[in-house]
Amino acid sequence: MEFTYNGIVRWGWGFYNPNHAAALLCAIFPFLWLAFRTWRHWFPRIMAALAMAALIVMLALTFSRTGALVLAAEIIALAFCGGRRQKIAAVAAIAILVVGLAASGAFGRFVYDRAASNRLPIWNAGAELFAANPLSGVGVGNSGLLASTFLLPSGITCRTLINAHLTLIAEFGFLFGWLWLAIIVWAFFGKRKNIETMIAFGGLVISGCLSTVFDPKILLDLKNCGGLTRLNFALSWLLVLFYGAMAIYLCGYRPKWKTASIAIGAPFLMLLVTLVLFRRDATPLVSGNLVMFGTRQPLVLYDRDYTLGDVLKLFPEGFTAPMRPVIGLPPNCPRSNEVCLLGHSSDFAAHFPEAKLLLYSPSDYIALPANTAQLFLNRWKNHPQLEKQALERNIPVYRFGAMSSLDELSR
Secondary structure (H helix, E strand, C coil): CEEEEEEEEEEEEECHEEEEHHHHHHHHHHHHHHHHHCCCHHHHHHHHHHHHHHHHHHHHHHHCHHHHHHHEEEEHHHHHHCCCCHHHHHHHHHHHHHHHHHHCHHHEEEEEEEEHCHHHHHHHHHHHHHHHHCCCCCCCHHHHHHHHHHHHHCCCCCCCCCHHHHHHHHHHHHHHHHHHHHHHHHCCCCCCCCHHHHHHHHHHHHHHHHHHCCCCHHHCCCCCHCCCCHHHHHHHHHHHHHHHHHHHHHHHCCCCHHHHHHHHHHHHHHHHHHHHHCCCCCCEEEEECCCEECCCCCCECCCCCCHHHHHHCCCCCEEEEEECCCCCCCCCCCCCCEEEEEEEHHHHHCCCCCCEEECCCCCCCCCCCCCCCEEECCCCCCHHHHHHHHHCCCCCEEEEEECCHHHHCCC
């Protein structure tokens, strides 16, 4: 899939997501500025200036609003920290940025649209997920799925939480989040003499607040590269390593005890406040590869014809289920007095001999287990063998058309 705006393809410069490319370009810019400021000979200074101009044009072609705003903030910060020549250079850089945005048509994106308005409910959902699962988090790649299924209004879906820091905290939990935020705070008290590194690091932190520039599901998928290109995978790791190198450099000093106290205490307090303010009862709890939701807790297994959202429609009052369709029986699968098997998951019926079984659209030719309590069949299809078995053993059969809760179907 290509990222487009009004039919115009947004350039990703090797990244799958143009916003991630913009984040890297913004992080590089202060170092080109440093070269322009410190090199004395006219030729390397001209080359540095041309490189900055080319980078600004590349950024404009990403159509990234966050990137444009971050770069503008970096240029202003660099100008305030420099002399008269740096202020003149900053004016020229801002002018090139404005011309580049206008020429590419990217100015049209600077409106309050759904891409911007949807971020607030997504961030709120992410904070609720963290508050409900503070110790181990919800697991790599699960934050967007859980937020979309359980916490976001209809029509809003997301793969991540559109915030790198919040995604990492929600997926890895309190201790990782505390360390991650402490490093950021510590770095901002770091080596102030190299202001360009500080500004580049700050720009990347801000980019991470508005986009998932550090995507753990892609970064940790060494085999399949997150289903994207190897170039995107390599550049994503380059961005992480660049961020890490700046953080190590800025944190590599002996702080005063007050600085250390702020760096350690402020993130802890912020996470603690989040746990208190965003804790909700109707929030999914995660245990390994299983998600638990609501007051009722039947175990639900489903195949690739169904999603976690379908399970929620069938059991709106609560259930325990794998986060994704099962191919084999999930490890450490819990025992339950009530088990619902959707589609071909009916093949696992023998593993639950003591449970009350609810079979929803099972395989047509299975032998119904002795402990089958209810059978749900599609009203538009014929299931002669299943119906015959159910009739012989007095198993209640309920017909469904559209997907709705099993309680409504069995009334």
